[in-house]
Amino acid sequence: MNLEGQVQAYADRLGRPIIVFDVDFTVIAFSVHDQDVDHARLAIILSHKGSSRARESIRDYRVSRAQGPVRIPPLDGGQSRLVAPVRHEGRLVGYLSSTIPEDDESAYEDDDELRERRAQIGLLLAAMALGNREDEDRALRLLTGLLEGNGDQRVRAADELLASGLLSPVPHYTVISIASPPRAEPSSATLRLVLDRALSTIPGFPTLKAVGAVLGGEAVLLVPYEVDTERLSTLLAQPAFSGLHAGVGGAHAPLSRAYRSQREARIALRGGITDPGCDRVAHWSNLGLDRLLLQLPLEDLGAADLPDAVRLLLDAQSGPDLAHTLETYLDCGCDAQRTAQALHIHRSTLYYRLDRVRAVADVDLSDGKVRRELHTGLRVATLARLR
Numbered sequence: 001m002n003l004e005g006q007v008q009a010y011a012d013r014l015g016r017p018i019i020v021f022d023v024d025f026t027v028i029a030f031s032v033h034d035q036d037v038d039h040a041r042l043a044i045i046l047s048h049k050g051s052s053r054a055r056e057s058i059r060d061y062r063v064s065r066a067q068g069p070v071r072i073p074p075l076d077g078g079q080s081r082l083v084a085p086v087r088h089e090g091r092l093v094g095y096l097s098s099t100i101p102e103d104d105e106s107a108y109e110d111d112d113e114l115r116e117r118r119a120q121i122g123l124l125l126a127a128m129a130l131g132n133r134e135d136e137d138r139a140l141r142l143l144t145g146l147l148e149g150n151g152d153q154r155v156r157a158a159d160e161l162l163a164s165g166l167l168s169p170v171p172h173y174t175v176i177s178i179a180s181p182p183r184a185e186p187s188s189a190t191l192r193l194v195l196d197r198a199l200s201t202i203p204g205f206p207t208l209k210a211v212g213a214v215l216g217g218e219a220v221l222l223v224p225y226e227v228d229t230e231r232l233s234t235l236l237a238q239p240a241f242s243g244l245h246a247g248v249g250g251a252h253a254p255l256s257r258a259y260r261s262q263r264e265a266r267i268a269l270r271g272g273i274t275d276p277g278c279d280r281v282a283h284w285s286n287l288g289l290d291r292l293l294l295q296l297p298l299e300d301l302g303a304a305d306l307p308d309a310v311r312l313l314l315d316a317q318s319g320p321d322l323a324h325t326l327e328t329y330l331d332c333g334c335d336a337q338r339t340a341q342a343l344h345i346h347r348s349t350l351y352y353r354l355d356r357v358r359a360v361a362d363v364d365l366s367d368g369k370v371r372r373e374l375h376t377g378l379r380v381a382t383l384a385r386l387r
Helices: 003-014 039-047 052-060 112-148 151-163 188-201 229-236 255-274 308-315 319-331 336-343 347-361 368-383
Strands: 018-022 027-030 070-072 081-088 091-099 174-179 211-215 218-223 245-248 281-283
Touching: 003 018, 003 027, 003 091, 003 112, 018 112, 081 112, 091 112, 112 151, 112 211, 112 218, 112 255, 151 255, 174 188, 174 255, 188 211, 188 218, 188 229, 218 255, 229 245, 229 281, 245 255, 255 281, 255 368, 308 319, 308 347, 308 368, 319 336, 319 347, 319 368, 336 347
Parallel strands: 245 281
Antiparallel strands: 018 027, 018 091, 070 081, 081 091, 174 218, 174 245, 211 218
């Protein structure tokens, strides 16, 4: 009997619906039941994850150490739950949860048939976990070969990814790189979690299979669809991923050339991390001149490397405000009205600040070459964190 059959048989024996979680509290299976809708159960099934409160209560009541089901009192006005550890060869592989009526003492009974079915469910969960680990190991090996190997290794890895069914065959592929600033390197567990969530939540076409792995200090996804930026941004906005940024490369073909998309994704990621004003998700296609600037050895640059006019401006007492005004003016194509609107100031105030820029930096803002030098110099100062 497969897992779904074992779970349904267990639920039928209990006379109550059940949910099966793995050790990370991800929903693995659930029974079908014709009773009134349990909204808490429905929410768990739809989210594919146990709530943080439920996970904490299971830990607090030490269900993982129990030999049988443990009663957990109602949470937030819900029903009491009976949670049993599921083991295989003595090793915890998951949990089995069901609601229990408050006035039904028979709900606490645990007989030989239920224990045997839990053992069978444990065997199936252990086999699934082993299969998942094998897929993860294969994905890591193949992505390493595809993105970091030589020409022959890339071709072989591409062929195996498609032949194994780990990745759907499509005309183009895109790489997403997720990481945090170097000084705030995330744990491997955080990267694995964001990788898992991204693979399950951001696909624009759920029928297409993407693949991912943690490579070094990055969660790397290889996707066969256009990236939904809004979904990815929403994912990274979750508290658990507050320090993470994502870079999205361009679409490339054939699959053996996906390493080009990874290079672009890493450059975009660098831009998102170094520029405080950048969104949490940065696209290679939107970088413009930054495609070149972000490939400079920015960490080796100092104030002395900036054009003299930019350095004089940043060193002035009112330099940061003047630099912001000047950059906005240049961003707006030197259109005074648009600049004043963008800065929420009167045009006379703008003209006064631009006069101050001219005086402090000793520049002629009507000179196109000077404007190019100032605009590029200010952008480099931002990316090199010299402002």
